[in-house]
Amino acid sequence: MFEVISNEVLAENLHKMVLSAPRVARARKPGQFVMVRLDRGEERIPLTISDADPAAGTITLFIQAIGASTRKIVATKAGGSIRDLAGPLGKETRITNWGRVACVGGGVGTAVLFPLVKALAEAGNRITTIIGGRSSSLIILADELTPLSDTLIVTTEDGTLGIKGFVTSPLGDLLADPERVPQAVFAVGPVPMMKAVAEMTRKQRIETIVSLNPIMIDGTGMCGGCRVRIGSETRFACVDGPEFDAHLVDFDLLSDRLSIYRKEETAAHPLAECRIAGGIT
Amino acid sequence: MSNTLSVKERMSIERVAMPELPADLRSRNFEEVNLGLSHGQAVQEARRCLQCKNRGCVAGCPVGVSIPEFIDALASEELPRSAQILRRDNALPAVCGRVCPQETQCEALCVRGIKGEPVAIGYLERYVADWAMSHPELLQGDQAPAATGKSVVVVGSGPAGLTAAGELARLGHAVTIFEALHDTGGVLRYGIPEFRLPKDIIDREVALLTEQGVVIECNVIVGKTVTIAELRSDFDAIFIANGAGLPVMLNIPGENLKGVYAANEFLTRVNLMDAGRRDDSSTPIIKRREMAVIGGGNTAMDCVRTARRLGAERAMILYRRSEAEMPARVEEIKHAREEGVEFVMLTAPAAILGTADGWVSALRCLKMELGSPDESGRRRPQAIEGSEFELPAGVVIDAIGTGANPLLTSTAHDLFLNKSGNILIGSEEESNIPGVFAGGDIVRGGSTVILAMGDGKRAAAAIDKYLKRK
Numbered sequence: 118m119f120e121v122i123s124n125e126v127l128a129e130n131l132h133k134m135v136l137s138a139p140r141v142a143r144a145r146k147p148g149q150f151v152m153v154r155l156d157r158g159e160e161r162i163p164l165t166i167s168d169a170d171p172a173a174g175t176i177t178l179f180i181q182a183i184g185a186s187t188r189k190i191v192a193t194k195a196g197g198s199i200r201d202l203a204g205p206l207g208k209e210t211r212i213t214n215w216g217r218v219a220c221v222g223g224g225v226g227t228a229v230l231f232p233l234v235k236a237l238a239e240a241g242n243r244i245t246t247i248i249g250g251r252s253s254s255l256i257i258l259a260d261e262l263t264p265l266s267d268t269l270i271v272t273t274e275d276g277t278l279g280i281k282g283f284v285t286s287p288l289g290d291l292l293a294d295p296e297r298v299p300q301a302v303f304a305v306g307p308v309p310m311m312k313a314v315a316e317m318t319r320k321q322r323i324e325t326i327v328s329l330n331p332i333m334i335d336g337t338g339m340c341g342g343c344r345v346r347i348g349s350e351t352r353f354a355c356v357d358g359p360e361f362d363a364h365l366v367d368f369d370l371l372s373d374r375l376s377i378y379r380k381e382e383t384a385a386h387p388l389a390e391c392r393i394a395g396g397i398t
Numbered sequence: 399m400s401n402t403l404s405v406k407e408r409m410s411i412e413r414v415a416m417p418e419l420p421a422d423l424r425s426r427n428f429e430e431v432n433l434g435l436s437h438g439q440a441v442q443e444a445r446r447c448l449q450c451k452n453r454g455c456v457a458g459c460p461v462g463v464s465i466p467e468f469i470d471a472l473a474s475e476e477l478p479r480s481a482q483i484l485r486r487d488n489a490l491p492a493v494c495g496r497v498c499p500q501e502t503q504c505e506a507l508c509v510r511g512i513k514g515e516p517v518a519i520g521y522l523e524r525y526v527a528d529w530a531m532s533h534p535e536l537l538q539g540d541q542a543p544a545a546t547g548k549s550v551v552v553v554g555s556g557p558a559g560l561t562a563a564g565e566l567a568r569l570g571h572a573v574t575i576f577e578a579l580h581d582t583g584g585v586l587r588y589g590i591p592e593f594r595l596p597k598d599i600i601d602r603e604v605a606l607l608t609e610q611g612v613v614i615e616c617n618v619i620v621g622k623t624v625t626i627a628e629l630r631s632d633f634d635a636i637f638i639a640n641g642a643g644l645p646v647m648l649n650i651p652g653e654n655l656k657g658v659y660a661a662n663e664f665l666t667r668v669n670l671m672d673a674g675r676r677d678d679s680s681t682p683i684i685k686r687r688e689m690a691v692i693g694g695g696n697t698a699m700d701c702v703r704t705a706r707r708l709g710a711e712r713a714m715i716l717y718r719r720s721e722a723e724m725p726a727r728v729e730e731i732k733h734a735r736e737e738g739v740e741f742v743m744l745t746a747p748a749a750i751l752g753t754a755d756g757w758v759s760a761l762r763c764l765k766m767e768l769g770s771p772d773e774s775g776r777r778r779p780q781a782i783e784g785s786e787f788e789l790p791a792g793v794v795i796d797a798i799g800t801g802a803n804p805l806l807t808s809t810a811h812d813l814f815l816n817k818s819g820n821i822l823i824g825s826e827e828e829s830n831i832p833g834v835f836a837g838g839d840i841v842r843g844g845s846t847v848i849l850a851m852g853d854g855k856r857a858a859a860a861i862d863k864y865l866k867r868k
Contacts, residue, residue: 140623154580158672160680161580186680201580203617334666334681337578337619338803339588341645341660351647351654356804370654373756377656378682 139174148210223306454507460852495524556584558838561854621806652750686792693797
């Protein structure tokens with residue numbers, strides 16, 4: 118059992134949960150995730166570890182309640198507990214001082230981006246953070262990211278906050294400006310967004326890292342369900358990733374495999390929006 | 399009583415047939431296929447044993463169960479004594495009685511098999527183990543051993559880990575098991591289906607261990623949550639039995655199409671996460687009319703029989719050699735055939751074909767023929783030129799094997815591995831690091847439950863010796 122220390126609502130459907138998990142807190146590195154299972158019979162859900170306090174023995178998860186399982190998890194109040202939590206899983210982010218770095222987050226991906234921005238800032242990088250969402254209510258962690266970034270740019274598709282449009286448009290401006298062009302780009306978000314970012318940086322050969330979110334069962338390399346195509350090789354996101362060189366990722370295949378259970382889930386759980394968005398959030 | 403029977407009388411008894419659920423019924427549910435012997439059947443079968451002096455059966459058992467002794471006690475209807483003998487030698491008798499390949503081990507060396515059928519040792523083992531589970535009040539509990547003050551950590555709660563933990567606890571060592579998944583049993587739970595090994599049996603075997611004082615902690619991934627280096631400072635000895643658990647992909651075009659599963663994923667969804675078995679499971683699984691499984695081992699049989707139970711009209715096994723070379727247990731092959739599984743032999747997949755929207759639609763296959771024997775002694779399959787054909791399939795399951803999982807070893811750089819990533823051990827199951835022992839699939843690659851248990855038993859003895867030296 119893993120005790121919920123605190124559970125704060127940051128925005129609509131976005132919770133910041135602090136959980137007691139001393140061993141995970143001690144071992145965790147940026148970019149890693151945990152598998153969380155609320156109770157018997159529930160799904161195992163991969164969630165990025167946003168932060169950890171080894172002294173207090175706690176980890177922080179930003180959880181966006183987008184499906185039945187995540188909604189049940191965020192409904193657990195402080196003092197309650199999560200039955201199963203295993204990790205930290207996945208490879209840690211390769212953090213170095215690139216100089217100028219752009220960090221791009223779309224929707225829930227911003228929660229995955231947060232620990233990377235924090236680690237990159239601690240390593241001395243100057244960071245332009247670009248986060249986007251459909252509407253202002255879906256923009257998350259802007260307050261938390263501001264102190265870590267040189268510049269924070271917000272985009273919304275409906276123009277209710279920041280620049281109207283997609284994250285790719287301010288990124289395009291950045292790439293076109295010799296004074297501001299980054300040495301590395303980190304992008305986490307919906308597959309089409311990550312694919313678009315990869316295409317934008319390919320010509321200039323700017324190192325671009327994406328964090329992939331395929332469907333996962335165990336998270337320990339055992340099942341092979343999270344396989345992704347990287348260059349000419351099949352790799353397992355849980356043990357070989359979740360971060361990969363964006364220029365080698367087969368995004369179309371990733372997108373296709375994320376749709377596997379759309380029909381089954383809708384049939385079995387008509388009331389739950391299901392976890393079709395896939396893996397690590 | 400049994401010892402009054404003459405050899406002639408014993409020889410005149412015919413081998414018992416295991417009562418089974420009818421095939422048409424069981425191929426639509428997940429209930430256990432073998433129903434178990436009645437008391438009368440078990441005692442009668444036990445009386446077939448000639449109590450011969452050369453004890454070939456014991457030599458054929460990887461954990462060295464005192465087979466003639468437990469059978470003799472059963473023949474005399476002294477069940478508590480029989481159970482005690484069995485349990486002394488085998489930590490998981492109810493599991494072994496169900497999943498061991500007896501026909502290539504104990505029963506293969508039974509004298510009765512020379513001229514007829516061997517004693518049904520596996521059935522008898524199961525009978526006595528099940529009896530013991532339902533009559534704990536009639537069994538004398540083992541005397542609690544004197545605590546040695548030494549602590550051992552076991553990595554993984556599969557067959558090797560559970561066996562080692564039981565042996566070590568009996569010797570008075572304080573044992574902790576770390577399990578990576580959210581539930582115990584390893585491959586016994588996520589791999590072997592309910593119809594072959596009910597989960598309840600695993601629960602009860604695990605409960606017996608915790609009653610002996612073994613501490614089991616789930617959700618601890620050694621190599622990630624804690625490292626071997628940390629464990630070395632917290633415990634006096636380590637037994638690594640974390641299994642194989644990394645699927646070997648087919649490496650043919652189409653393996654990433656929707657509807658292609660590695661056996662581990664397919665079985666884990668159904669066995670561990672209840673997909674397709676319980677209506678309230680939150681884990682989905684893809685079911686199709688035609689489901690094809692590639693491979694010829696027990697895992698392949700488990701997959702194809704599961705596919706049949708999920709409703710596949712054509713549940714097919716594709717194997718590149720012929721049925722005689724299949725590594726699966728004879729009983730699994732028999733049961734699968736009775737349940738309507740199709741055996742497509744001497745066939746190798748060349749590519750998985752898909753629809754325009756990325757779903758599996760068929761397998762492109764090649765017909766094979768057997769050539770001269772290879773290094774494994776089996777005749778090497780070779781493709782027949784121009785034999786290509788297509789086999790319609792909506793789900794394809796890759797059950798060709800597993801490799802070594804790198805999670806533990808990738809953070810234990812000083813551990814010696816072979817080129818496949820398996821841990822190298824010496825004759826005493828000890829790795830190159832003193833006090834760090836290993837066994838089961840992480841050493842052997844994909845193998846069987848009983849060989850993993852044999853490793854666990856030998857490792858426990860070696861660890862005990864090591865701790866006494868220390």
